[in-house]
Amino acid sequence: MDADALITAAVAAVRGSDVRDAERKLDLLVVGGGPARSDGGPDAADGPATVDAALRGRLVAALARLWPRGWQPTDVARIVTRRLGARPGRLLADALAADRAAQPGPVPQWWDDQLTSLDARLRGDDDAGWAGREGADRITALRDGVEVLALLTGLPPVAVLRPPPGGSGGATGSGPSGSRVLDRVRALLAKAESTTFPAEAEAFTGKAQELIARHSLEQALVEATAAHPDRPGGIRVGTDAPYAGAKALLVQEVATANRCESVWSDDLGFATVLGFPADLAAVELLHTSLLVQATAAMLRGRRERRGGGRRTRAYDEAFLHAFAQRIGERLRAATEEASRQATAVAGPDRLLPVLAARSDAVRERMDTLFPGVTRARLNVRDAEGWQSGTAAADRASLAGDAPANRPLPGRR
Numbered sequence: 001m002d003a004d005a006l007i008t009a010a011v012a013a014v015r016g017s018d019v020r021d022a023e024r025k026l027d028l029l030v031v032g033g034g035p036a037r038s039d040g041g042p043d044a045a046d047g048p049a050t051v052d053a054a055l056r057g058r059l060v061a062a063l064a065r066l067w068p069r070g071w072q073p074t075d076v077a078r079i080v081t082r083r084l085g086a087r088p089g090r091l092l093a094d095a096l097a098a099d100r101a102a103q104p105g106p107v108p109q110w111w112d113d114q115l116t117s118l119d120a121r122l123r124g125d126d127d128a129g130w131a132g133r134e135g136a137d138r139i140t141a142l143r144d145g146v147e148v149l150a151l152l153t154g155l156p157p158v159a160v161l162r163p164p165p166g167g168s169g170g171a172t173g174s175g176p177s178g179s180r181v182l183d184r185v186r187a188l189l190a191k192a193e194s195t196t197f198p199a200e201a202e203a204f205t206g207k208a209q210e211l212i213a214r215h216s217l218e219q220a221l222v223e224a225t226a227a228h229p230d231r232p233g234g235i236r237v238g239t240d241a242p243y244a245g246a247k248a249l250l251v252q253e254v255a256t257a258n259r260c261e262s263v264w265s266d267d268l269g270f271a272t273v274l275g276f277p278a279d280l281a282a283v284e285l286l287h288t289s290l291l292v293q294a295t296a297a298m299l300r301g302r303r304e305r306r307g308g309g310r311r312t313r314a315y316d317e318a319f320l321h322a323f324a325q326r327i328g329e330r331l332r333a334a335t336e337e338a339s340r341q342a343t344a345v346a347g348p349d350r351l352l353p354v355l356a357a358r359s360d361a362v363r364e365r366m367d368t369l370f371p372g373v374t375r376a377r378l379n380v381r382d383a384e385g386w387q388s389g390t391a392a393a394d395r396a397s398l399a400g401d402a403p404a405n406r407p408l409p410g411r412r
């Protein structure tokens with residue numbers, strides 16, 4: 001059996017339920033898998049070096065098949081790390097670098113930006129390769145490689161948010177560019193994350209949302225008269241365990257406050273957010289900061305709760321659900337106030353039709369990409385956690401009894 005056929009057999013075995021069969025196939029890879037010689041050893045032509053090269057080629061080919069199916073480098077890295085661990089995630093980064101080197105033409109800047117964020121780069125002076133850097137023995141290296149390949153080959157199609165390198169059509173708007181407004185927002189959110197006073201954090205976050213909302217409205221008016229206006233685009237935001245549902249609810253609340261739509265793919269560990277570029281940039285910034293703030297507030301709440309700081313899942317989930325809901329209310333209030341002020345300046349006849357058209361465009365994109373979207377409910381089972389989470393999001397208002405269920409639109 002040649003190296004490629006042996007890798008195929010090993011992948012099939014890993015994806016199956018027979019653990020012993022999978023180990024036997026991996027053992028054959030370790031020795032090279034070539035046909036037996038008269039002395040019982042593998043054929044040198046199909047030795048370890050050939051197996052390694054074949055496995056690298058199969059990983060790159062598997063990645064190339066994923067790009068037209070909607071996956072992006074950060075998406076693949078997230079799910080490999082989530083399901084297999086950090087070491088296979090670093091193996092994937094090497095495969096991504098090899099895939100990038102194999103691209104026949106130029107790639108979009110956002111693609112290279114994602115690879116840079118993953119440290120996916122060719123290392124020409126590293127003869128030892130990934131296994132050498134990891135200090136992994138050959139059995140571990142081959143097992144990781146086969147498991148990554150098995151995962152990649154089994155991934156389903158996802159929504160195409162941007163055309164991949166070499167692709168065309170089906171594109172949504174280009175990624176948001178940097179701006180002075182977003183720099184100011186980042187500075188405000190950094191202050192919100194660093195303070196230990198909840199009221200101060202809320203004030204910084206509220207100011208950040210106010211700036212974001214004004215910036216979005218200004219962009220909407222500019223784009224309305226542009227020769228080539230932006231179209232709705234999309235991003236994916238990770239919602240890993242623990243408390244994936246609460247994290248998805250936070251994404252949804254932030255998205256709604258910024259005129260975006262969110263769909264949660266629980267099985268894949270991310271939420272897809274659809275909207276215009278400036279609004280998507282706002283969602284990314286705010287969600288990242290608010291997740292940090294929510295986690296810090298939850299830990300403080302544990303220490304302050306009745307009976308000490310013992311951790312319970314029900315308390316933590318209720319806390320994060322309440323935090324997300326109350327923060328969403330405050331963000332929407334800031335957006336509505338900015339809209340009222342902008343309407344007073346620009347006039348309702350000018351601004352309101354523009355906002356309506358943008359909302360329709362986002363909804364149309366949502367219906368096109370996710371025609372079968374459903375709603376699910378997130379259960380809230382701890383009243384104390386709900387009250388503490390609401391208080392953390394808005395100290396001026398304490399919630400009463402926790403509702404029995406909290407709806408989460410857009411779960412797939």
